[in-house]
Amino acid sequence: MDRRAFNSSLLAGSLAGLLLPGARAQQTAHSAGKPVIGLLVYPGMILLDLTGPLTVFNIMQADIRLMAAAMAPVTTDVGIPVAPTHSFETAPAELDVLFVPGGLKGTVDGMNDPRTVDFLAARGERARFVTSVCTGSLLLGAAGLLKGYNATSHWYVRDLLPLMGATMVADRVVADRNHITAGGVTAGIDFGLALAAKLTSEDTARRIQLLIEYDPQPPFAAGSPERAGADATNAVLTQRAPLIRQAEQASRSAGARLGIP
Amino acid sequence: MDRRAFNSSLLAGSLAGLLLPGARAQQTAHSAGKPVIGLLVYPGMILLDLTGPLTVFNIMQADIRLMAAAMAPVTTDVGIPVAPTHSFETAPAELDVLFVPGGLKGTVDGMNDPRTVDFLAARGERARFVTSVCTGSLLLGAAGLLKGYNATSHWYVRDLLPLMGATMVADRVVADRNHITAGGVTAGIDFGLALAAKLTSEDTARRIQLLIEYDPQPPFAAGSPERAGADATNAVLTQRAPLIRQAEQASRSAGARLGIP
Numbered sequence: 001m002d003r004r005a006f007n008s009s010l011l012a013g014s015l016a017g018l019l020l021p022g023a024r025a026q027q028t029a030h031s032a033g034k035p036v037i038g039l040l041v042y043p044g045m046i047l048l049d050l051t052g053p054l055t056v057f058n059i060m061q062a063d064i065r066l067m068a069a070a071m072a073p074v075t076t077d078v079g080i081p082v083a084p085t086h087s088f089e090t091a092p093a094e095l096d097v098l099f100v101p102g103g104l105k106g107t108v109d110g111m112n113d114p115r116t117v118d119f120l121a122a123r124g125e126r127a128r129f130v131t132s133v134c135t136g137s138l139l140l141g142a143a144g145l146l147k148g149y150n151a152t153s154h155w156y157v158r159d160l161l162p163l164m165g166a167t168m169v170a171d172r173v174v175a176d177r178n179h180i181t182a183g184g185v186t187a188g189i190d191f192g193l194a195l196a197a198k199l200t201s202e203d204t205a206r207r208i209q210l211l212i213e214y215d216p217q218p219p220f221a222a223g224s225p226e227r228a229g230a231d232a233t234n235a236v237l238t239q240r241a242p243l244i245r246q247a248e249q250a251s252r253s254a255g256a257r258l259g260i261p
Numbered sequence: 262m263d264r265r266a267f268n269s270s271l272l273a274g275s276l277a278g279l280l281l282p283g284a285r286a287q288q289t290a291h292s293a294g295k296p297v298i299g300l301l302v303y304p305g306m307i308l309l310d311l312t313g314p315l316t317v318f319n320i321m322q323a324d325i326r327l328m329a330a331a332m333a334p335v336t337t338d339v340g341i342p343v344a345p346t347h348s349f350e351t352a353p354a355e356l357d358v359l360f361v362p363g364g365l366k367g368t369v370d371g372m373n374d375p376r377t378v379d380f381l382a383a384r385g386e387r388a389r390f391v392t393s394v395c396t397g398s399l400l401l402g403a404a405g406l407l408k409g410y411n412a413t414s415h416w417y418v419r420d421l422l423p424l425m426g427a428t429m430v431a432d433r434v435v436a437d438r439n440h441i442t443a444g445g446v447t448a449g450i451d452f453g454l455a456l457a458a459k460l461t462s463e464d465t466a467r468r469i470q471l472l473i474e475y476d477p478q479p480p481f482a483a484g485s486p487e488r489a490g491a492d493a494t495n496a497v498l499t500q501r502a503p504l505i506r507q508a509e510q511a512s513r514s515a516g517a518r519l520g521i522p
Contacts, residue, residue, distance in 0.1 A: 048473070051312040051339070055446070058339045078312070078319045082341055134474075155474060172478045184474030185316070189447060194480045206483035207493050212309070213395075213416060213445030215484030216477035217433045219455045222467035223476030232468050 034063040035096035035199050038123060040139070041068045041084055042116070044106025047076040049133045052188030053099060056196050059208045067091040069115055077103060088119045097195065098127040102134025102154060102184070104243045111142040111250040121145065130179045131195065133188035137181040138247060141166055142254035150176040154184035155225055156240055163251040165260045186223075189214060295324040296357035296460050299384060301400070302329045302345055303377070305367025308337040310394045313449030314360060317457050320469045328352040330376055338364060349380045358456065359388040363395025363415060363446070365504045372403040372511040381406065391440045392456065394449035398442040399508060402427055403515035411437040415445035416486055417501055424512040426521045447484075450475060 037057050039050060057064055068074055068084035075081055086092075100120065110116040120143035124130045132140050137153040140146050141164030151166040152158050152174040161168045173182045173191050182191035193214065197205035225233040237244070298318050300311060318325055329335055329345035336342055347353075361381065371377040381404035385391045393401050398414040401407050402425030412427040413419050413435040422429045434443045434452050443452035454475065458466035486494040498505070 046316070048309075048312045048316045051309045054339050054341075055307070055309045064340070078315050079325070080315075080341075080343055172474075172476065173480075183476075184472075186450060186473050186475045186477065190478055190480060197480065202481070203493075206481045206489060207496060209479060209481055209483040210486070210489040210493055210497055211445070212447050213433075213484055214447045214477075214479050215433065215444075215488060216447065216475075216479065217451055218470060218475050218477065219434075219451060219458065220463070220467045220470055222470040223474055225471070227476060228467060228471040232464075232471055235468060236471055 034061060035128075036063045036065065036092055036094070037097040037099060038065045038067050038086075038091055038095040038127075039099045040101070040116075040120070040136075041066045041074050041082050042103075042106050042110055043074045044109065045074065045076055045082075045101045045103035046134060046185055047078050047080055047082070048185050049101035049103065049136065049188050050076075050082070052186065053101075053133065053192035053195070055212060056189070056192030056208055059211060060196050060200060060204070062097075062199075065091060065095075067119075069113075069119075088115065091119075091123065093123070093126065095123055095127040096199070097129045097131060098123050100132040100136035100139050101188070102132070102136045104135050104154070104157065104240070104247060107135040107138050108243065108246045108250050110139050111247075111254055117143045117254075128178060129195065129198070131181065131191070133182045133191055134184045135247070137161065137166075138164075138251060140179075140181070142250065144254075144258045146179065146181075147258065147260070149179045150174050151179065151181040152183055153181065156184075156237060157244060157247050158183075160248055160251040163248070163255040163260065165255070165258060295322060296389075297324045297326065297353055297355070298358040298360060299326045299328050299347075299352055299356040299388075300360045301362070301377075301381070301397075302327045302335050302343050303364075303367050303371055304335045305370065306335065306337055306343075306362045306364035307395060307446055308339050308341055308343070309446050310362035310364065310397065310449050311337075311343070313447065314362075314394065314453035314456070316473060317450070317453030317469055320472060321457050321461060321465070323358075323460075326352060326356075328380075330374075330380075349376065352380075352384065354384070354387065356384055356388040357460070358390045358392060359384050361393040361397035361400050362449070363393070363397045365396050365415070365418065365501070365508060368396040368399050369504065369507045369511050371400050372508075372515055378404045378515075389439060390456065390459070392442065392452070394443045394452055395445045396508070398422065398427075399425075399512060401440075401442070403511065405515075405519050407440065407442075408519065408521070410440045411435050412440065412442040413444055414442065417445075417498060418505060418508050419444075421509055421512040424509075424516040424521065426516070426519060 066085045073081035073083040124145040147165035222228040327346045334342035334344040385406040408426035483489040
């Protein structure tokens with residue numbers, strides 16, 4: 001794809017999409033100009049990890065592909081299954097964006113599944129942007145895609161990233177060259193808007209933010225370990241300890257495969 | 262249901278759910294203590310309107326019912342269908358929480374559908390909490406549930422609420438007695454946490470906020486008309502004008518039915 005044509009048609013198309021009724025139909029004729037965004041879906045993923053960014057990509061009129069090992073609908077945390085649009089075999093080889101959501105149990109299963117890891121490695125090597133929300137970055141890491149990159153994850157597993165060659169940065173959204181990783185669950189909205197600005201323009205991203213009224217006013221100051229305090233943080237860590245231990249084991253195995261010292 | 266038993270078992274159950282692995286299985290034995298939350302699902306709804314609060318309710322281990330006119334899966338903005346768990350006929354008569362998500366086109370269709378309006382009126386009259394996110398409050402209004410209440414909605418239709426007897430308040434989450442309405446799309450997360458605090462305890466709600474890492478850092482100051490500025494606001498209003506006009510017409514019809522002067 002010609003990147004200049006891609007960028008200019010995308011910019012025009014997305015702004016038109018937000019400004020003009022009927023623009024979606026018009027843009028279909030120029031579908032070569034839409035960014036192809038491949039989102040991994042897998043059993044046990046957190047639906048909100050997917051829905052936040054997907055809502056932004058959808059308003060952006062991106063070409064969205066939901067990719068899974070098989071075509072059967074995958075389960076999610078809230079009991080609403082998601083049907084893939086593509087299997088690993090039929091997913092495009094070239095993606096503008098590879099995106100991986102989180103969900104700790106499912107993430108660990110995926111890290112231990114060679115087909116999933118190989119699929120992510122192959123698509124990630126060629127994608128324009130390699131991205132994740134929440135524990136999804138552990139899957140990127142297991143696929144060798146974070147070696148030498150700054151990255152983040154859900155706060156309760158982000159310390160595992162260096163086991164797979166990444167440098168952990170405790171920010172909500174961490175961009176390093178073409179790799180963008182985000183913190184837990186709701187960080188997907190901040191990430192989606194940041195990526196929309198890169199794929200289109202800041203003006204378009206700001207209009208999407210206005211459409212989804214993202215002017216957050218959390219009822220409590222409790223959304224990070226620092227704000228929530230040691231008692232609440234330790235309570236969550238205790239509850240999640242068995243899964244976090246499994247994630248650590250999977251990260252060490254992946255690190256060994258990847259030759260991380 | 263005995264409200265004191267409800268509250269005390271809920272408090273204990275939900276804290277245990279966050280603190281102890283295996284608590285979900287233990288709590289099943291006390292399922293009478295779970296709040297019954299009925300979420301309306303309808304064609305054209307915005308999946309993120311549903312997913313934000315639903316994620317919070319799910320962590321809270323609430324008894325979740327997805328209620329629709331028929332049992333067929335309903336379409337959503339992002340193309341992921343949602344299968345109801347209950348039809349209007351099989352949904353419980355008594356709900357602890359009635360919740361309605363938004364999605365302007367589908368909202369207007371619902372306002373003009375007597376079955377939907379009658380269902381909401383019947384469940385809303387008896388529910389402990391009557392709640393909505395985004396344009397969902399227009400459906401509550403059409404069902405006569407907002408007469409004499411302070412309420413809000415997505416910023417681009419909230420001025421229609423007085424046509425159905427409500428007093429519009431331009432806040433992100435508006436609580437008036439047992440009615441809680443929220444602004445557009447992402448306001449559902451703020452709302453969900455605020456309601457979780459009322460149904461359980463502030464401690465529980467804070468832990469859920471930590472689990473979903475809701476420590477927002479929007480990339481732009483653009484999430485409200487005031488922040489986004491007149492140009493961006495007018496662009497969105499122009500794009501949505503045909504649907505907003507339909508919503509106004511449906512609100513006026515509902516107001517006439519309800520005898521609003």
